[in-house]
Amino acid sequence: MRRLNVAGTLVGSAFFAGIAALTTPGIAAELIMVEQPGCSWCMVWNEEIGVAYPKTDEGKRAPLRRVDITDGWPEDLGNVQRERLTPTFILVEDGKEIARLRGYPGEHFFWPLLGDMLDKLDEHRKSGS
Numbered sequence: 129m130r131r132l133n134v135a136g137t138l139v140g141s142a143f144f145a146g147i148a149a150l151t152t153p154g155i156a157a158e159l160i161m162v163e164q165p166g167c168s169w170c171m172v173w174n175e176e177i178g179v180a181y182p183k184t185d186e187g188k189r190a191p192l193r194r195v196d197i198t199d200g201w202p203e204d205l206g207n208v209q210r211e212r213l214t215p216t217f218i219l220v221e222d223g224k225e226i227a228r229l230r231g232y233p234g235e236h237f238f239w240p241l242l243g244d245m246l247d248k249l250d251e252h253r254k255s256g257s
Contacts, residue, residue: 157221157249159190159242160205164197167214169232176235186242190219190249219245226252 163170181187195202201210208218208225217229227245232238 157190158193160218161194162211162216164214170215173232
């Protein structure tokens, strides 16, 4: 009986450690969208891409995180250069910037450019840097 409790505790601990790793900011890749109130191109992106993004493979690989620059720069992005232009999309992993796209070029150009950014993420992971 004691063996089962120890094994159950170990499995449970590993499970919860895995959950913590998935939910801890900076552990997984995320796509930061830098925006501000009144940004017309942000509104266009929201209409053309924003609703679908979380449902896409890209959105699952790098979930969207919105940063309103009028609220100040988040502390956990201290290693990422601040941005003034909106919208800007910054691909970040482990608190490190991988790639950046300034502006919204329209839906037909956004997806291939995002694909290029995600390719850089794959290269970053392979190199271990």
